[in-house]
Amino acid sequence: MSRVLSFTLIIIGLLVASCKDEVTSVVNRATDPEKVPSMMTRDVQTTISDEGQTRYRINAKVWLMFEESKRPHWIFPDGVVAEELNENYTTKASIICDSAYYDELTKVWSLVGNVRVNNSQGDKILTDNMIWDQNKHKLFSEAFIHIEKAGRVIEGYGYESDEGLNNYTLRNVEAIFPFDDSRFAH
Numbered sequence: 001m002s003r004v005l006s007f008t009l010i011i012i013g014l015l016v017a018s019c020k021d022e023v024t025s026v027v028n029r030a031t032d033p034e035k036v037p038s039m040m041t042r043d044v045q046t047t048i049s050d051e052g053q054t055r056y057r058i059n060a061k062v063w064l065m066f067e068e069s070k071r072p073h074w075i076f077p078d079g080v081v082a083e084e085l086n087e088n089y090t091t092k093a094s095i096i097c098d099s100a101y102y103d104e105l106t107k108v109w110s111l112v113g114n115v116r117v118n119n120s121q122g123d124k125i126l127t128d129n130m131i132w133d134q135n136k137h138k139l140f141s142e143a144f145i146h147i148e149k150a151g152r153v154i155e156g157y158g159y160e161s162d163e164g165l166n167n168y169t170l171r172n173v174e175a176i177f178p179f180d181d182s183r184f185a186h
Contacts, residue, residue, distance in 0.1 A: 037065055063075075091120070092164070095115065095116070107134040108131060110130075114128070117165065119165040123147070127144060139161045144156075154175070155175040157171065
């Protein structure tokens, strides 16, 4: 009988123990805000306002935000299409690139890979690397630049322009030649 009593007490003890509230432990796992984004968004279509007016439209496949890092920034690893909008919300200028980095503190964009810039007059710029400073309203590049503007093509290095591509400087010009794009129209 003592074996049965012992066995019964052990079973009752196990049942009582299993009915108690389960104790869970929370493990705080430190994440590096320099390496782990505070937010990741896919298939982004958004607008950005400046001084209460919608100024920019952004489309991207992936948008990584590092809001908790020492220098808050955004990364667009799979490219971005950024458009500056006019008062009627139509595209005033656009930038397309393979990847981009945006520094929130300085409001400077670093655009990398197949950078294409267009304005409302039909001017085009092609390069592999471009800096866009939103505070200064300027575009810069030290990379090779191909410019199609007013029936001519200019190529060289050391580019600086306003956002509208209206006033620009190319420090090291390598080629200037006329270009008639009407021959491509059908």
